[in-house]
Amino acid sequence: MTTRNLALKNSYRDSVELMRLSQELEQMSGVQQATIIMGTDNNKAMLETAGLLTEDGKAAEANDLIIAVRLSPADDEAAIMNRVQESLDSSGRESEANASSNQPRTIDGALAAMPDSNLALISVPGQYAAYEATKALDRGLHVLVFSDNVSIEDEVELKNHALNQGLFMLGPDCGTAIINGVPLGFANAVPRGRVGIVAASGTGLQQVSCLLAAQGHGISQALGVGSRDLSDQVGGAMMLEGIRVLNDDLNTDVIVLISKPPGPMAQQQIAFALRVVSKPSVVCFLGMDVQAANIPNVYFEMTLHEAAKRVAGLLGDPTHATSPVLPSPEMTLLQEISDGLGRDQRYIRGLYSGGTLAYESMLFLRDLNFDISSNLDFPLVNSIDDDAERTHKLIDMGDDRFTQGVPHPMIDYRQRRERIFKEATNPEVGIILLDVMLGYGSHADPASELVPAINEARLLASGAGRQLAFIVVMCGTSDDPQNIQKQAAELTAAGAVVVPSNLQGVSIAAALSVGDLEMIRGWSQ
Amino acid sequence: MTTRNLALKNSYRDSVELMRLSQELEQMSGVQQATIIMGTDNNKAMLETAGLLTEDGKAAEANDLIIAVRLSPADDEAAIMNRVQESLDSSGRESEANASSNQPRTIDGALAAMPDSNLALISVPGQYAAYEATKALDRGLHVLVFSDNVSIEDEVELKNHALNQGLFMLGPDCGTAIINGVPLGFANAVPRGRVGIVAASGTGLQQVSCLLAAQGHGISQALGVGSRDLSDQVGGAMMLEGIRVLNDDLNTDVIVLISKPPGPMAQQQIAFALRVVSKPSVVCFLGMDVQAANIPNVYFEMTLHEAAKRVAGLLGDPTHATSPVLPSPEMTLLQEISDGLGRDQRYIRGLYSGGTLAYESMLFLRDLNFDISSNLDFPLVNSIDDDAERTHKLIDMGDDRFTQGVPHPMIDYRQRRERIFKEATNPEVGIILLDVMLGYGSHADPASELVPAINEARLLASGAGRQLAFIVVMCGTSDDPQNIQKQAAELTAAGAVVVPSNLQGVSIAAALSVGDLEMIRGWSQ
Structure with missing residues (x-):
């Protein structure tokens, strides 16, 4: 060799x-x-x-x-x-x-080819992104920086520069946006509507916009502001700008803000800004301390699912509500799966492409006092490097350690497939929880990657006399290019439980882990 | 006796x-x-x-x-x-x-007599004011509490209560408001217009609204929020609510915020709120640290005069600009006055009915390194109790120590008259600076009080071979009930220099004190 x-x-x-x-x-x-x-x-x-x-x-x-x-x-x-x-x-x-x-190779070339452009999407390696973003801002363009690995000092400077010119600077590390109906980065095919979203989490934005779409509610604008916008250093600079613009926007009735926990100062800043916003606002800052947050017309929700439900409640029943994209899993099926798991198979393996969804699951399982290992930065949680096999694991496979030199797990299922095989050999693992992000930019046919992996993992487990539960959180809409019904049908046929929301997915995983399905009876979309 | x-x-x-x-x-x-x-x-x-x-x-x-x-x-x-x-x-x-x-003697009686009322103005002694304000809020009324001596804990509770019901709770210690064109408390007869004001200072609100009126600009709404609204404890609760409402108000084009220095936290809160406001905002927080304040479309001004000028600049020339209400003082007159002062007569005595104006003068003179005594709470300034005659003095005569059991100096000139006589006997005092607040609620004829006092003080001084300079800051409009032209004419005839803005007044006082009129050459409205 x-x-x-x-x-x-x-x-x-x-x-x-x-x-x-x-x-x-x-x-x-x-x-x-x-x-x-x-x-x-x-x-x-x-x-x-x-x-x-x-x-x-x-x-x-x-x-x-x-x-x-x-x-x-x-x-x-x-x-x-x-x-x-x-x-x-x-x-x-x-x-x-x-x-x-x-393809033009420079911003000026692109502007020459399309002189009416008003936004530059920048996806060059991090070390060049700030330079290109500055060029674009100087030419009066709004900027979306998809790249990560831009220094936070550069981010602060770019955002100040943009604000002084009345421009948006979305990102760096902005994975998702839907502007004037145009999806940018990873985004789903959602209808246009009355909900404006500002999110420091691309997958959080996708989850909420898809859950809303399933209830017939569309998006006026969805602005990804980059994963660090709500750090205390950046201070929510672009989330504040997004709030300002959506508050003025005649096509927006409800404002939704999404983030992993903001810096304590940034959190305060957003809260005070919301004091002067008249439109109802729904805030889902996962893991935020909401005890002091009593602001009229502002709704703090602890999960993305509840945020979407709150928005739907505020908007009232849409005129043309679509039927649920994915049917709720039947309790009899879940009971069958639960019965198939061995007594020792209590551990969950959450293999996430979306860090925000992994984080949401972490909060949920921690509230249930589940013992967890993770590569997420979270207090009192074991590192996955500690080889702590006898804990639940929640792994953000979009973390740099997994993506160095390879594509993001929303595009490339290889690392998750390998991880599924590994976990299938662990006699104490019973439940494998995955997210499947559909939409523009994502893998064109996730079922084609996962169904063979599920089948192979089942074979490995059954060789040792075990069954395995697969829970798939499928985030998408009927209009997404992957054909969500086909994707769900193929995974369901392979025995996976497919649900549209991560809160549902992790709830089912937890219920299977403790063998008590009463926990989730009555769950509905 | x-x-x-x-x-x-x-x-x-x-x-x-x-x-x-x-x-x-x-x-x-x-x-x-x-x-x-x-x-x-x-x-x-x-x-x-x-x-x-x-x-x-x-x-x-x-x-x-x-x-x-x-x-x-x-x-x-x-x-x-x-x-x-x-x-x-x-x-x-x-x-x-x-x-x-x-007059009805209870809120319910008043409501029975006027069932369409939507605001209760409460001016009972402080210890009863919170109770009456709660009653009014519970009946769905906006509340203006003119009374002071309400505890800050009660203020916080009342304001939270009001916000939860979507009501305004202006005050306690709210001296001035103009709501839907109706003046409440001490307010001037200003035209209706496109400027919305939120102020934690009644006299600051009066000064700015009068300077705007002199330039032909009117007020959409002027909300006094009480002197403590921008303390860290109250957190700018009602200023934030005022910003929210004015930002939505179709009749408001520019928002003006006025206060003595806010608590550091409240200041931050207002600044962050302004990040999501699209209308241009002019902020005059006297003595605020503005070094970090770089917010697009927000203009921080250090004086009330400059705030009014900024607003006028933002609005552009009004269609029907009125001519200046008060003519600018002529340099030849000022030179004559300056020449009349003895070499030793360098000290200024500022006898203010408006604490905010006194504070503004303090900031101005401190920047010139003048040695000052005052009853204002200000770092590194002597107390007036220290008998520090050989300093300049800025006295807020609306301070509790002067108003216990007697009316406010805007109504009752007796204490200022006495102080004028006292200062006239001091051989090192040369310049007496006073504010005269006109408008509803104020003294009906201030000149009738001040002209005899000025004459008598001049007599006292001339007995010792001295002259005296009187600078009167006259805050009012042509439509105020006192007849501003007559007031100014009588005071001018008595030899006083009458100016419409406190910044002008204190500038002239400073120039006379150092005997250098070059400092103010080029001053105009």
Whole structure:
């Protein structure tokens, strides 16, 4: 077994393209494993840990592309590496051809091609994002920075700069927005309507907008402001701006604010701002201390599900309520699943692509005094590095440690598939809880990844005489490109319980864990 | 010389009536001095200090009225006291007759007489005000509490109660408001217009609204919120509510916020609230630390005068700008006055009825490193009790220490007259600076009080070979009941310099003090 590295100088490609390339290389005979990543110090360290770094790779710099392949023994290494090189060359030519023919390579080029543009979506590597964002703001464009790894000092400066020019600066690390009906980043196909959302959490925004869509309520504007907007350093700069604009917006009747717990100062700032807002506001700051929050016309909700319900209550019954996108799971089915679990199989494994949903589950299970390990930053919770197998686990697989050099788990199910196989061999694990984020930008067919994984995991478990419960939180709408009904049907056919809200999902997981389905009787959308 | 007290059991009268009665008694032959006050412990202590308390007065309780008179020697004491008693009895009958025929004595009575009322103005003694305000709020009425001496705990509770019912709770200690064009408390006859004001300072509100009126700009709503609303305990509760309502109000284009320095937390709260307000806001928090305040569309101004100018700038030239109500003082006149002052006459005496104006002057003179004594709570300033004659003095004569048992100096000029005489004998005092607040509720003819006092003070000074400069800040409008042109003309004829803004007044005082009129050349409205 040989490891080889190729380094291509100054050759940036985005992570989705790199995923496609890695998969292509792994199809080649003689290639056991292939990883293609940029030659940053972090990535090189990761390759080294995995035993995939050679001297060629070590010499690579941050702007170089490293192709690390592990070859099957006894093959003709030189011939294989030639084919790898050819494959990369042709893909590079293709990508360049696409770029030069269809895509401007600079903001000014884009503006020349589309002079009426008023927003720049920036998705370059973090270290270049602030520079590009400044350029865009200086040209009078609103900016959405999808990239992460932008320093918080740059974020503060960019947001001040934007405010002084009356522009929005969404992000960095803004995964989701729906502006004037146009979805940006990861977003679902929701109807237009009377609800304005400002969110420091992309998946939180997706969850609430999908739950609202299921009740026939649409979105006027949904503004992702980036995961750090509500830190005390940034002070909610863009959430405040979003509140201001939605309060003035004639098409918005209810304002919804979503975040993981804000900094204590930022939280106060938002609360005081809401004092001068006349439209009803629904606030879901997961884990926020709400004891002091008594503001007329402001509704603090502890979960995304309850936030969506509150909004629906404030808006009244929509004229054209759609029927539920996903049917509620039947209690008889859940009882059957519960009966199938062994006595010792009490542990939950939550494998999340959405950090916010993982966080919500953490709060829920902590309130039930469940013993939890997690990679989420949360007081009194074990680290997943502690090898604490005899606890429940909630893993945010969108965390940097899992996504270095590979695409986000909303696009790339490989790491979750592997984790499912691993957990299936643990005799004390009974319940596997996953989120499936549908919508633009996400994996085109998650069921095609998960159904085989579920089947294989069941095989592994049944070999040891065990069954497994799969709970899938499917966040999407009937209009999403993945066809939610088909996705749900395929997963249901594989024996998974599919629900539209994370609160439902984690409730069912908890009920199965303690073997008491009374906990969830009466659950409905 | 004999001192006599009469005590009338359970006989409350308001301070303005008591002033009228005292003045009536002092007209009677044989009466040298008369003071009529409620028999509270404070008031009794004050009478004792003045040598005006006898055993009869000592026995009086808080609800009793004490009539303290000093009689000329050798008169028929019994006969005089009989006449005093008669005078009180007849005034009491008159006041009761007025009350029973015209005025309901309870909130319910008032509501029965005027069922469409939506606001209760409460001006009972402080210890009863919270109870009456609660009653009014419970009946769905907005409340303006003119009374002071309400505990801050009661204020917090009343304001929360009001917010929960969607009502305004203006005050306690709310001296001024103009609601839907109706002046309440001390307010000027200003035109209706596009400027909405929220103020924790009644005289600040009057100053700004009059300066705006002089430039042809009117008021949509002017809400006094009480002097403590921006303390950290109350947290700007009603200023925030005022901002909310004015931001929604279709008749308001610019929002003006006025206060003495708010608590540090309240200041932050207001600043954050302004982040979500789209209308331009002008903030004059006298003495506030503005270094961190960079909010788009929010203008922080350091003086009331500059705040009014900023508002006018934001509104643009009004269609029907009126000419200045008061002409600017001529430099030749000021030079003449300056030349008349002796070398040693450098000290200023600011005798203010408006605490906010006194505070503004304090800030101005402190910036010039003037050495100041004051009864205002201000860091590094001498107390006026320290007998620090060789400093400038800024005295808020509306302070409790001056108003116990007597009317406010906006109504009653006696204490200021006496102070003018006292200062006229000080060889190092050259400049006497006064505010004259016109408008509803204020003294009907301030010139009739001040012109004789100025003349007498000049006589006293000229006996010692000195002249005196009088600077009068006259806060009013052409439509005020006092006739501002007549007031200004009479004071000008007496040699006083009359200006419409306190910033102008204190600037002139400072320039005269240092003998350098270059400081104010170019001053205009």
